[in-house]
Amino acid sequence: MTTSAEFRSTLVDQLTANGTLTDPGWQKAAATVPRELFVCEFFRVVPGSNPTSYEAVYRDSPGWLEVVYADQTLITQLDSSTRPSDTDGAPVTGSPSSSSTLPGLVLGMWHQLEVEAGQRVLEIGTGTGYSTALGAHRLGDENLVSIEVDPAVAERAATAIKAAGYAPTLVVGDGLAGHPDGAPYDRLMATCSVRYVPQPWLYQVRPGGKILVTLTGWSFAFGLALLTVTEPGAATGRFLPGYTSFMVARPHDRPPRQSLALLPGDERQSRIDPALIEDWTGGWVAQLAAPSAERLGAGGQQVLSDVATGSQARTMPNPDGGWTVTQRGPLRLWDRVEDAVQAWQAAGSPHQEGFGVTITDQGQRVWIGSEDGPGWNLPV
Numbered sequence: 607m608t609t610s611a612e613f614r615s616t617l618v619d620q621l622t623a624n625g626t627l628t629d630p631g632w633q634k635a636a637a638t639v640p641r642e643l644f645v646c647e648f649f650r651v652v653p654g655s656n657p658t659s660y661e662a663v664y665r666d667s668p669g670w671l672e673v674v675y676a677d678q679t680l681i682t683q684l685d686s687s688t689r690p691s692d693t694d695g696a697p698v699t700g701s702p703s704s705s706s707t708l709p710g711l712v713l714g715m716w717h718q719l720e721v722e723a724g725q726r727v728l729e730i731g732t733g734t735g736y737s738t739a740l741g742a743h744r745l746g747d748e749n750l751v752s753i754e755v756d757p758a759v760a761e762r763a764a765t766a767i768k769a770a771g772y773a774p775t776l777v778v779g780d781g782l783a784g785h786p787d788g789a790p791y792d793r794l795m796a797t798c799s800v801r802y803v804p805q806p807w808l809y810q811v812r813p814g815g816k817i818l819v820t821l822t823g824w825s826f827a828f829g830l831a832l833l834t835v836t837e838p839g840a841a842t843g844r845f846l847p848g849y850t851s852f853m854v855a856r857p858h859d860r861p862p863r864q865s866l867a868l869l870p871g872d873e874r875q876s877r878i879d880p881a882l883i884e885d886w887t888g889g890w891v892a893q894l895a896a897p898s899a900e901r902l903g904a905g906g907q908q909v910l911s912d913v914a915t916g917s918q919a920r921t922m923p924n925p926d927g928g929w930t931v932t933q934r935g936p937l938r939l940w941d942r943v944e945d946a947v948q949a950w951q952a953a954g955s956p957h958q959e960g961f962g963v964t965i966t967d968q969g970q971r972v973w974i975g976s977e978d979g980p981g982w983n984l985p986v
């Protein structure tokens with residue numbers, strides 16, 4: 607039977623071979639920290655379920671350890687309260703609210719953070735504590751502070767981190783406020799996403815320090831950015847290659863939606879193929895243009911519903927080609943999306959790594975190409 611140490615060794619070999627793990631220090635951390643301590647139980651998606659449903663997987667069930675080391679995200683909580691052992695074995699539905707992020711992503715982010723021995727790090731989103739334990743192994747307990755907003759999640763993480771033999775500073779609270787008592791930090795890494803960079807982070811990370819964070823919105827588009835703090839309250843940086851998404855920080859989540867009634871409005875022909883906003887970066891651009899809108903629908907039938915104003919836009923393919931868009935409300939959502947998508951196309955439709963962000967006391971602006979390129983303000 608394959609042992610936990612053997613599974614870890616295989617995972618390290620895989621992540622080294624695919625270029626994720628290049629630093630011997632992080633290789634050692636990955637080879638040492640037993641992920642199974644952090645995911646004693648988790649949810650597995652029921653194959654083919656619609657709506658997506660989940661069933662509990664418990665420690666020592668057949669194949670459990672193999673899945674633990676399969677480089678997958680393991681969901682550990684639904685709807686901010688339900689854990690696997692709260693279910694009676696029957697499949698459940700819900701929205702994932704805590705997880706152990708896949709090791710390849712966590713270790714990749716520790717690399718991307720460019721953190722050096724002796725530097726102080728603030729992690730936002732302890733979750734199961736696996737990424738925290740990796741950080742504590744590599745950087746030392748005294749250099750790591752990790753914040754988790756959910757007290758029950760934080761308690762389980764604290765138990766697991768202790769069992770693994772680490773003792774970083776663990777804080778229960780809203781990570782968007784940072785942890786001033788531990789500042790200044792050299793690095794900040796968020797494993798939950800945010801709609802904009804919270805101001806306290808820009809003061810608690812020292813000038814020259816770096817922030818690795820996934821920006822998101824209410825249309826479920828994501829972009830991982832590495833920022834350098836240029837002076838207290840200001841930062842600049844670029845988005846990174848790849849396709850990284852994280853569950854949104856709870857205070858930045860959209861308000862619960864009531865049922866959505868599609869109402870009549872002004873009709874015209876769309877200037878763009880609506881399916882463009884299903885593309886990873888196309889959806890990102892659309893979200894930048896309509897940051898408080900939620901996106902539903904698929905292909906040529908897209909629906910945007912603005913949470914802040916109730917404005918709507920919806921597209922429909924015409925029988926003889928093209929698409930009709932119907933808009934209503936104070937915000938002409940589709941006008942904004944079309945302008946943004948066309949600006950992105952005019953710039954050559956780059957992947958997100960062609961974008962950057964600049965933060966000053968005047969606002970937070972995401973741009974294409976360079977600071978004087980086309981851009982959009984985040985909803986600070």
Ligand SMILES: C[S@@+](CC[C@H](N)C(=O)[O-])C[C@H]1O[C@@H](n2cnc3c(N)ncnc32)[C@H](O)[C@@H]1O
Binds near residue numbers: 707753
């Ligand atoms: C993807 S999980 C973190 C994964 C974790 N780093 C790991 O390796 O297990 C995201 C976590 O962020 C937490 N979270 C959400 N909003 C937060 C906030 N405002 N402050 C701190 N933690 C938050 C969630 O409760 C959840 O546990």
